[in-house]
Amino acid sequence: MLSPLGLILIKDEDAMSSEIVKAEDIEKSFGGIKVLDRVSMAVSAGEICCLAGENGCGKSTLIKVISGVYPHDGGRIELNGREYQRLGPIDSIREGIQVIYQDFSLFPNLTVAENLALNDQVESGRSLVSWGRVRRIARESLAMIGIDMDIDKTVGELPVSSKQLVAIARAVYCNARLIIMDEPTTTLTQKEIESLFSLIRGLREKGISTLFVSHKIREMLDITEKITIMRNGRVVVSGYTRDFDEIKITQAMTGREISGDRFRWSGNTGEPPLLRTEKLGRSGAFQGIDLTLRRGEIVGVTGLLGSGRTELALALFGKGPSDEGRIFRNDREIVIKSIQDAIANGIAYVPEDRLTEGLFLEQSIERNLFANIYRKFINSVGLLDFRKVRAAASEKARQYGVTAPDISLPVRSLSGGNQQRVVLARWMSTGADVLILNGPTVGVDVGSKFEIHKKLREITESGVGILIFSDDIQELIMNCNRIMIIHKGSFTNEFRSDTLRESDLIDCLNASR
């Protein structure tokens, strides 16, 4: 039942090319849409490379072609000097290509030992399982990457970083010559990223290459030697990492100059502020917060983890409300004790983890857009007027630049940036004029980030005030006219961003550490 062996055209054992993968002019279409357009890339033995690009640029498809999951429509694929006309997953594995997907493809219901030995078990074509052999393979493969762990634990009990180690050990044991890692750093802490990188460098010493697939530019500059950047199904640039810097890569990935203009506020300080707090506090979280937000302002709040930043954001939205101090809207005192209070007072909140907190993933884009305001579409008989909903949803999606083939598709099918736009559009449609954003661009690729920032600036033109809670310093400097630093629950500094340097802000944050 294994997939048919690819046809080997060139069988030249002596021509041991040092190129593990050589893909030339690869083409791939899905339903008439060209996803890969004459893409070429190569990885040689002992190299650490990066394949970068925004979501939907075709990098995942390229990986699937190289690993034999998708057949290619055109072009040539050579693995270790052999050309394959039809590459199957098993062929690719036999040539030493191992892909570690974001979900690691581990089996949480099985033990570490079995997870480590399973690929070998299947690949070797054995029909019986010898448990002694399973344990031996497990110990050997962990030893190969110099890691020690309990092989009898079920993988479901392990933390993410250990799961990744299991996945790497499994790949190495399967005689990997090239390990392809899809977004390996997303769920790791800084320390775990560092130990991952030193492990990868150790593998290079053994002649094992690594190809990172990522859109995290900064990390990739640290570790990779070569970089290939894709956009819209094409390779836009490829070369040695030392010839690149962050700006160059960003431009190549997005295909546009990321606007360098800082946000400027040109409002009137004489008007009553949209939102003002006086000595706001919540025991154990923050205290004495004096915050002012005026019409059309974007105010940033930043601080280290545990500084009370998130608690303040949530309190203003009525979740874990404040227990002392006062809140004013246009100089009129209001009470925010619940989320309902906040919404009734025209305050909207876009959570950090939009996936679990902000969206109904399985529901349609349309339904997500109007989840908060369905009441507006009830007709005279008390039923929803779906024609009206549909029309309004299309209009909203267009207005907020949500690119989707059909608004009846589930939100899950959208890219991170598009999902964020849906959340934004939904909250703005409640008619709120105070918008609180918590980490608005976490996990969003560079291009979408830019689009979101542009949208935020547009929103302020209608007089909406925005509060951004973020630890992305650059994002704050570029998009806020004022930035507040919060430390141990109190504001310690306030910066006007038009003259602020990034280093000043970082110094200030570090000083409070």
Add this chain to the structure above:
Amino acid sequence: MNKILSKNEFWLFCILLILSCIVGGINDAFWSGTNLFSLFKSSVVMGIFALGVLIVILSGGIDISFPAFAVFSFYITVKYLLYIKFTGSILIPFAMAMAIGVALGLMNAFIISTFKLNPLIVTLGTGSAVTGFLRAFVGTGTLSNLPQPLIDFSRWNIYTETLADGSVIGFSGSFLILAALIVIMALILRNTTMGRGVYALGCDSVAAMRAGFPVRGIYYFIYGLVGALAGIAGIVHCSLIRLANPRDLEGTELEVIAAVVLGGASLTGGRGTVLGTVLGVFLIVLIKGSLILVGIPSDWQKVAIGLVLISATSITAYRAMRAGM
């Protein structure tokens, strides 16, 4: 020790033991050979079915067509054997029913793996279609004069005892079939690549494919196996009751699934053991067969089974939740 305490099977075994003692304490007829032998006998058909359901559930699927397949295979087999006035080896009817069961099972596998349909819907459909087809084209009449080999099989005892009143009771040889199938299934699941593939598939089908498992092949294996087991169970069933009734076994699917879930198999796939399933079957059979002994009317059996099922699974879920934190 902690490891044993955390095992679902251990607790099931305890419940089984405690329940036996309670029933036996109230009515000592429970411990009589007659009762015990009959309990074992009635666990055979359900046990064979449960082994099939276990492997489907492990793979993350579900099958509710197996009683219909069992009836289809035994009824056609018996009708055909009566027609040719069969007198040969008992292995022939078993082989025939198994072959029919396998064919039907492969049909399930084909539909599920080709059209990527939900197994619940597919087996609901095939089960109903097969039942209807049988009644429309093959017959609805009860066949009460089974072929001689089947009657002999029903009389096969591995141990007999003559009671004081002169009547003879026996431990049915059919239990050996269940015992053998239990061992085979345990070996398949634990010690073959295919068996581990079932666990892998039930956990994450994409990952199983990436690991190189022939996922389509595993589907055919699983549903084919369920079909084969249904065929065996069908022949055992009709031979034990000495009746081939096409209206039999309807509704047993829920009881069997209950037994498997009670045995600790997770309906989301990837978790479950043969031992647990067997204990689950014994527990259900015990409840069904013994409540009458302690004076609880038979209508209450269903209530009892329902309550046991819900409380046992909630305890498991609660423990998992606690462990997760």
